[in-house]
Amino acid sequence: MDQSQPRPPQRTVEVVADRDALTYVACELVTAAANLAIGLRGVFTIALAGGSTPRPLYAALARDPDIDWKRWRIFWSDERCVPPDHPDSNYGMVHQVLLSQPGVKPQLVMRMAGELEPEVAAANYEAIVRELVPAAYDQVTGDRPRFDLILLGMGADGHTASLFPHTPALAEQERLVVANPVPALQTTRLTFTFPLINAARRILVLVSGADKAQALHDVLVGPHRPDALPAQAIHPVAGQVTWLVDEAAFHLIEEDMAE
Numbered sequence: 493m494d495q496s497q498p499r500p501p502q503r504t505v506e507v508v509a510d511r512d513a514l515t516y517v518a519c520e521l522v523t524a525a526a527n528l529a530i531g532l533r534g535v536f537t538i539a540l541a542g543g544s545t546p547r548p549l550y551a552a553l554a555r556d557p558d559i560d561w562k563r564w565r566i567f568w569s570d571e572r573c574v575p576p577d578h579p580d581s582n583y584g585m586v587h588q589v590l591l592s593q594p595g596v597k598p599q600l601v602m603r604m605a606g607e608l609e610p611e612v613a614a615a616n617y618e619a620i621v622r623e624l625v626p627a628a629y630d631q632v633t634g635d636r637p638r639f640d641l642i643l644l645g646m647g648a649d650g651h652t653a654s655l656f657p658h659t660p661a662l663a664e665q666e667r668l669v670v671a672n673p674v675p676a677l678q679t680t681r682l683t684f685t686f687p688l689i690n691a692a693r694r695i696l697v698l699v700s701g702a703d704k705a706q707a708l709h710d711v712l713v714g715p716h717r718p719d720a721l722p723a724q725a726i727h728p729v730a731g732q733v734t735w736l737v738d739e740a741a742f743h744l745i746e747e748d749m750a751e
């Protein structure tokens with residue numbers, strides 16, 4: 493194989509029985525990605541998701557005695573515009589179940605400053621990511637920082653990170669982190685944009701529950717409408733994406749396949 497040519501993007505959909513199995517397999521995938529990155533480059537750069545789905549994963553990681561935390565560099569792929577001790581804070585949730593646990597001492601924890609003016613917080617975070625997450629300077633990803641792993645979720649409306657349907661951040665081509673107004677929630681969110689997400693070496697999307705079944709169906713097997721279904725734009729340009737989903741979320745696709 494010609495090593496100078498980018499490899500085609502790879503998408504895997506892995507279906508597991510339920511939320512517990514999803515947590516178990518996600519933990520295996522995250523630790524495998526960490527070991528690979530640490531073996532190759534000495535450190536592991538990961539961006540975490542918020543929401544309810546990854547919470548048990550973070551608790552499972554906190555209990556894993558084999559994780560070499562001093563090589564982990566932890567970031568967030570999105571944040572709510574609230575202080576870190578607010579119940580809605582994505583950082584706050586991770587702090588509660590992972591970062592405050594005994595023995596969990598990552599080399600670096602960089603949260604988005606949800607308490608600042610959103611445009612300032614986004615610009616600051618982009619500068620931090622550019623400084624601390626190396627780019628590969630290859631033909632495809634250029635000077636965009638490449639996370640070893642970006643964890644994402646998906647809402648029942650097809651949003652991922654804080655990239656909501658029909659919001660301005662979906663069209664962003666240059667900036668890596670933006671303040672995204674979300675009229676449907678009457679709020680603004682801080683979020684990675686697709687140029688940063690899709691430069692990652694690996695993306696893991698966690699989707700659980702019957703309330704996500706229609707969106708998962710439409711995102712994975714429906715017509716391409718990324719403005720209405722932002723998760724359709726998860727498409728790593730030189731990496732791999734794994735959709736790790738449970739049967740409740742997958743059942744409409746399964747029914748389609750049975751027809």
Ligand SMILES: O=C1O[C@H](COP(=O)(O)O)[C@@H](O)[C@H](O)[C@H]1O
Nearest residue numbers: 541542543544545644645646647
């Ligand atoms: O608002 C958010 O929602 C998505 C999905 O969350 P979940 O509770 O349905 O798992 C999440 O990925 C994102 O980080 C969060 O801010």
